[in-house]
Amino acid sequence: MSLSPTRRRGAAAALAAALLVTLAACGGDDGDKDSAARKTELTVLAASSLTDVFTTAGAAYEKDHPGTEVTFSFAGSQELAAQVGQGAPADALVTADTRTMDGLKPETGTPVVIAKNRLVIVTGEGNPEKVAGLADLADPSLKVVLAAPGVPVGRYAGQVLDAQKIEVRPVSQEPNVRAVLSKVELGEADAGLVYRTDAATVADKVDAIEIPDAQNAIASYPAATLKSSENSGAAAAFVSWLSSPEAQKILRDAGFQKP
Template identity: 40%
Template sequence: MLLALTACSSSDDKSSDSATPSAASTNSTSASASPQVSGSITVFAAASLKESFSTLGKQFEAAYPGTKVTFNFGGSDTLAASITAGAPADVFAAASPATMKTVTDAGDGAGTPTTFVRNQLEIATLPGNPQHIATLKDLTKPGLKVALCAKTVPCGSAAQKALTASHISLTPVSYEQDVKSALTKVELKEVDASVVYQTDVKAAGGKVDGVQFPESAGAINAYPIVALKDAPNATAAEAFIALVKSAEGRKVLTDAGFLNP
């Protein structure tokens, strides 16, 4: 009987020992299938995304402790040129498909860009709208100083599209390299008005007033986003894009005034 008990005990121990490596192996396989998000990423994004993406960057760092998101905000055309020239970046979020095409045509995108939001133009005026600007055509009033985004920048291209469709000829006092610069001209009272995005008017708070105009409905910009082919941190890049497109990301963006894609 003692021999039988000893044999059973020995058999159970061996069975238990053989099960342990199997479980460890399963856990190891599971862990390797889900790469850990860590390290730093650099996101090149259109200037109009500054406030909302800065918020999402903080959310990303909180969700993945130890990560760091660095942003480069600016005119989409300038950012695209930097990427095709070899500037190191992980993610590109543009304010128009045309500027994104510059990057994908050069073979610098990883995968197909997806539209995550849209944006609509609005006229930014001085607080209280002292010049009583009510329409797009009002921007042509004699003596009125207006700033526009450069024609190569998505906000400038959209503004030109709205003006052309309305048969309005407008010569601004300055063309700015990104939408934030155009908005700043109004905030500093260097111009009476500027054509910017509705998100920028909202972000400015009481520093400017916003005037909607119907022609803007025909010049809405789609915003595409893509991970870059030579991204130094491809895993984190995909995780950041996933956050942008998630329900949480969509809420941050729509709260900022962006339209659904």
């Protein structure tokens, strides 16, 4: 049965309207895909002692930069350096010492120090062994744990103890500062040397004994972009942001010192 001219025109109009709806829907999907495609994912390699503060900083950065997602990989600085040397895909690096960063000059942009830190003696809650200062760590009956010499905090600890001519025989040497803290927190060691900011993260489970400035060491935290980054502009923006008032306040609130 053939349609009348009027009905044919109506059917054509209906078909055209349906096509327009379909095209609009497809256009919306493409827009969503384009939006997702524009999202930048940054991977930042960061020293273990930055675990808590960078989790907070990352959330703040993502809030201010809705098109960017920041993922952190935390480890001892020496482990991070090894990852960079092996070509691990990442965009920026933050270490707990300038020595490690300086050893990666061919792989990084110009580093900038974003914060500083210092050591404390950490003991079990209530300081059951009554540790009063560095000299007490030489007591052979005291189970002391330190980070390995190749780890920044272990190197700082060695510098501090050597300067005071204090010989310590650690029961273990750990791969990062969080491992040292964990040993003391779990009661597997009586005392250890960690950064002040790490001790503060479990202040209800350990005691921190301050080390006088004249006997202490200052840790510097440099940040730099990685030349292998596929998001060099976004990586540079994040590294720059770490020196901003907002980021510096987050670091100060966590107990880090000014750069």
